[in-house]
Amino acid sequence: MIRSFSAFWHSDFGWKFRHSPTAILSALVTLLLVGAAIAAPLIAPFDPFNSASLNLMNGFSAPMTPNAFTGQVFLLGADDQGRDVFSTILYGLRVSLFVGVSAVLFAMVLGVTLGLIAGYVGGRVDGFIMRVADIQLTFPAILVAMLIFGIAKGIIAPQYRDQMAIWVLIIAIGLSDWVPFARVVRGATMVEKNRDYVQAARLIGRKPVAIMVLHILPNVLNPILVIATISLALAIIAEATLSFLGVGAPPTQPSLGTLIRIGQTFLFSGEWWILLFPAATLLALALAVNSLGDWLRDALNPRLK
Amino acid sequence: MTAFVEVSHLGRSFDVSKPWLNRVIERLPRRNLVAVSDVSFQIEEGAVYALVGESGSGKSTIGRMLAGLMTPSEGQVRVAGADLHADPSARKAAGIQMIFQDPYASLNPRWRVRRIICEPVVVAGGETAGLAERLLEQVGLSAEDAEKFPHEFSGGQRQRICIARALAANPRLIICDEPTSALDVSVQAQVLNLMSDLRDELGLTYMFISHDLTVVRHMADRIGVLYLGRLMEEATPAQLFARPRHPYTQMLLAAAPLMDGRTREIDLPKGEVPDPISPPPGCAFNPRCPFAVDLCRKERPELREFGGSRVACHRAEEIAAQSAA
Amino acid sequence: ETLRWALAGDALTLDPHAQNEGVTIMLQSQMMEPLVSRAPTGELEATLATEWAVKADDPNVWVFKLREGVTFHDGATFDSEDVVFSMDRARSEASQMKGIIASVAEVRATGPYEVEIVTNGPNPILPAALTSIMMLDKGWTEANNAVTVQNVAAGEVTFSSTNVNGTGPYTLVSREADARTVMRAFDGYWGKDTFPLAYSEIIFTPIQNASTRVAALLSGELDFIQDVPVQDIDRVKGTAGLKVESSSENRSVFFGLNVSDTLVAGNIDGKNPLADVRVRQAINMTINRDAIRDVVMRGQSVPAGIIMPPFVNGWTEELNAYPAPDNEAAKALLAEAGYPNGFPITLDCPNDRYINDEAICQATVGMLGQIGIQARLNATSKALFFPQVNAMETDFYMLGWGVPSYDSEYIFNFLYHTRDESYGSWNSTRYSNAELDAQIKAIAAEVDLPKRDAMIAQMWETAKNDLAYIPIHHQMLNWAMKDGLTVTVDPDNQARVKYFALN
């Protein structure tokens, strides 16, 4: 771990990293937020997902101001349910990141597999996969997600819905997001498969699957990484957007998006903290991840020196 | 009596037709690109057989068919008596390996050198301990290099790694597809020397593909000249350079820059290589040939013995007489 | 003077008999009128009928005297022929209004300005049922091939669903569904001098998004909005030139509980804990209605002890009493019922139907957690929620119930009667009480009002004790408007512009 870190630090890539303030800043913010999300149960003063621990009378407590009924003080205030906004953000971050990362992983696995197959096998298989991708694009991401969400709600028994919601979101967002991965991997695979090292592997007698996984995959990782980063930001935002359409994370286990959806209804009424803090967190997260992706794109591009 | 490698009537065409619907609507025929056509030659065990020709002449295609990476559409390749494409085990038995043109593309950039070199043995299920180190030293690199990644090496060193990988499979025949054309002269010399040394040490047979006449002349025991997928002439280097029989060979030799040139005013070659999809009828070289007659435009010349070489030219005799005069 | 008016929804159709839905009726009622309507104060008010009474010699017949000198927008005169026509249309197969006036057997004209309505058995509350039956002109409707009520299911489209010829105070100028409906004051309106009629034009725009709706009011683009989100009331009140008028709505919000022997989600230890009235009492005792009012509803609700809005005949202060929250007692009850550690249960909720529905459920989940009941919240859109409730695929659900007839019978009929083909169609609790069922049928035909009231009181006693439903509150209505406007908030959320006055 330390060794690989120091290898990273001293590599070309590490050098570029050390000399880019944007990269350092966004990596720091990302790390901080991811760390906070992972450590939420340790850091958060309250457990907002435990409804039984909530006191409704704490509702709408302003930041750093004692509540009129209960006298409790909340760092960033409390929301309409009397949940500590700070704790809720930490836990919401956890949900958002979990949904985002899992959705991207799902999209990545799906897209990369299909892209590899399409690019390597070519011909009709390629044609078929790419047509499916076209059809997929015909349903814009939000529509796909909305419909999948609808279906899942219909299929899953009501008593499991609140636990399944997150998984449904992951599948819905992931399923609408595999196409970029597939396209890029397919393109890169078509280039790589004609490279001599692949020919050499064929000559040695490697089977196609082994060639795809052992030889080609590692060499198409860079663009995958870039897309994954940017998709992560997109997925987190997509989750928020879906939440606005009423198909996001459940209100008892809110994501940042759900918090914003709830918070925006208090925009006019003066309880700005319910909206502002989650929105700022989301902005910071998406901004950091996006600029990290941007920077990666440039840093990993061999032609951009 | 039979040679180690026997290539007979080898042919390969690629379907480059437009999609079905276009052909139906636009009333187009199917189109075939004949990359290699009716090529026959033999390689003796331990010899270096070279193929020269301009870009697109089908050199790599032949090499790939010999290596078993591509199936011929016609003819056959027999290595050590076994038909390479009919009998799947033949390739393994013959131990055919290949060295590619671009040393930068022929090594997986994400793998360490050790893993690259050992891969053939791993696939075959053999013992790999110490193998990479031994082979690296054999090709003139050091054992420590096994831990490095390809990008830490120069082009010449990478080509040595490629050779080491080829050697790992204990090959008897190595197909070298322009192994030095991406290298600088000083490095090229290193690689060519290494290949010669290995041949002497291990008794390897090489099929050497190049477009550089001088390199071919240096390396080969026998040279085949390809043009538009057809074998135009085949001879030993001495014969070929002293007495080229085919007008195309003559043109190639004339066009190749000579180090003591300067004063020489040559006849410039005419035209460029035609589109391989619709090659000229008869002899493929006829549109550029100063000696072409009607027969050349109608009938494809057979490759035949002539004055110690094999030539595919209707007018070989006349031309020989002319240049002797 | 133009009234720019917005609320969340839009009318589904202009055909007065095609949909029985609040916003649809409200928009129609600016342009069309019933025989009898409810004044903003709640009393019945003479509209196209001036007098009505049960026929002296036949309790099954109501006699209505019609207003004379009324014309439709196209100039045609209104008379008893139109009433007969309209009533028959409203009772026809495709009409969605036929349920309200299911008791009507026949409508006959007994003079140009008098009609008799014959009912199947005595119906003491018939006039109240007529408040949402609009009158159409027979000639116009026939001329435009709109005699049959639009039947969407059969893929029908009718002239009357997009055109209006009523007797109401406003005429239709233009309409783009879900976007904009423009109405202009009708010159020949009979009540010109009776009502304030402050506006000569109405521009009605549905705005779904609550924030946008409030924003448009705050920025001066609107004069009047219904459905003000409770959290924005203070902001609107605090804005110069705007005010908010409130009133209790004729709608109660409550939870329904599956009281049968089996839970949909599978029994707990072989039993349905909700079948035990002690468990239901425990839940009832845990819910802190005052906290919900103060925090979730920001004061905009009236905590309820009964699932009957205060306007309804049968409502009393005592019935509406609700227990003070007492977690200890609730826990004791649970333990007594055999669930000292509570049990898991899913609470199904709509998230786009009632005021802060989702937030109320969320708060409830928290409160139940405090006595050990591990509730899981399943909040969905009404499109998924209502089919689920209707299919009785829920054990614990939220429901709101408005009572357009202002009579208890309406509640008992739909919510308490054992579910069958025609009764108890909203009763998803599986509550079934044969005695109560019989009483429900009896009060429907009882003309002796004091006797009927006594029966109702007794029925409520039973209902309240059995606790198949756990009341939460009666919603408040908040209408926000320009300062100069004088408006009385209608308990049915039916704004009628003809009553609006400007100072």
Added chain:
Amino acid sequence: MLAFLIRRLFQSVVVLLVVGAVSFGMFRFIGDPVNNMLGQERTQADIADLRERLGLDRSVFVQYAVFLRNAAQGDFGVSYRQGRPVADIIAERAPATLELAAVSGVMALVFGIGLGVITAIKRDSLVSSTIMTLSLVGVSLPTFLIGILLIYVLSVQLEWLPSFGRGETVRVGGWTTGFLTQSGLVALILPAITLGLYQMTLIMRIVRSEMLEVLRQDYIRFARARGLRERSINFRHALKNTLVPVITVTGLQMGSIIAFSIITETVFQWPGMGLLFINAVQFVDIPVMAAYLMLISVLFVSINLVVDLLYFAIDPRLSIERVKA
């Protein structure tokens, strides 16, 4: 060309059929329209009756087949919610969405390309990094929040711009346009910004990276070496070459502009198809949902077709067959 069009047409039909099949497979899960269509006083018998009359009791395949049969005759059914022919409703709503999409599309294109070029040419300048960072803010907040914040600031606080609706519209033939009145134009501003911001950022970033890529090409070096002016190099040589990939992405984005309009239209109560769709989903108005999804597919497919045809206009290298079949 003809073959290309025929193939595209065939593919489009397949895409449409699949989209339709998938949609119908999904509708049954979205909810049940019957509850919305009957009043509070409905009985269980009414419900069963209505379901039967709507055909909801039949299998999904039958429902889809019936829909297809009617759709083929131009009959898309009657909206459950509005009781009017779906075709009429969509025709009435389409102008609003198309005008909004067009304005934000044009805005996204103009500003996206402009800013993309600026940030590529002045790659390391302060201006360019400021634009890049700001553009990231635009995609780092969900659209609905941006819309609501715009309303809050520009409508509520400053009272400069309207917060909802299309303003006054004018009827021109069957088309209602907001372009001809002042209030119509003013009403377009906020929704167009909200809808276009994301696409603008995307286009800008793609233009920038493609432009940087193109600026590294040999022909740009060669153009410089010929002493051409920077303006001519950037706009005549580089930008044109940038356009091919930009068109692809832009084409896809135009499709998603229409999809994203669901949110924008909800926030701004813009009476277009997106709002119609959301209402349809809430009401489970199957005919409207089906028609909308099909329409989106048709739009998407046609945009794709236009994009492909644009390639031919821009890139002389493309012979029609070489476009992805």
Added chain:
Amino acid sequence: MTPPPVLSVRNLVVAIPSRAGISRPVNGISYDIAPGEILGVVGESGAGKSMAGNAIIGLLDRPAHIASGEVWLNGNRIDNLPPDDLRRIRGRQIGMVFQDPLTSLNPLLQIGDQLTETIREHLPMSAAQARDRAVAALEEVGIPAAAERLNSYPHEFSGGMRQRVVIALALCAEPSLVIADEPTTALDVSVQAQIIALLRRLCRDRGTAVMLVTHDMGVIAEAADRVAVMYAGRLAELGPVRSVIHAPRHPYADGLMGAMPSLSIGQRRLRQIPGAMPRPSRIPPGCAFNPRCPRAADKCRVDPPPTLADDPQGRAACWFPMEHPA
């Protein structure tokens, strides 16, 4: 009397600052090219040949820049000109030909447009005049039916024809110097011969000076009058082609010649130079060639090699140049 040189390069240094410090891919080279003369520049890949050419024409990509030295063109110093003045010189006074003819041409513009835009940029001509001039330029490089080909796109030409078009583009404003950076590497031998003949003819007919960059000694031998051998950013040897080939004075040049198969016919083994050329960032102290040099002495590892002028024959930058029997 030799005519004044067209191009005169004095101690040119190109520097690239990077993480590891400043590297100098071109490090103090000086040479002249006379009108009508072809100077061949050879060297291994990475020797700095292209970098030198780009530095002369002012097309270095950031962060590379001319750190010191001077470039004189027709008696005017051009390395310190403001960008716009330099731009006016490019194409007008210096023409440039790059290696790959396919990628050198803008695929989306007709070649007629590419020609006329260049001509009109530099010469005051009407569109029609420029067109005529374009036709003439194409005819000059041997493109048949030139007038009709003006409307063709680059992809409609074969490789050899494309390179002719590129040359026509480089020459259309009649520059006095042409820098050709590996103009034939991507071409077949038969076409290569045609292109070299073309360059030589143009040079002879017009008196244009040519800097011919290549790594192919054969091309140089065929085409150039004098040859400059570059190694690791410096000039190792500079002299008339015949002498450098047959009697190299610098050990590197000598090794290079020995490694060429064509010059060592009949030998079983080629002479090889061990090792590889160092990267610009890893150049050893003293003579850059010292680790690979068979004649290297301690002096070579410490002191930078002498300049060409220090060599009695003015050819090699080496402490111990090779002597060949005359």
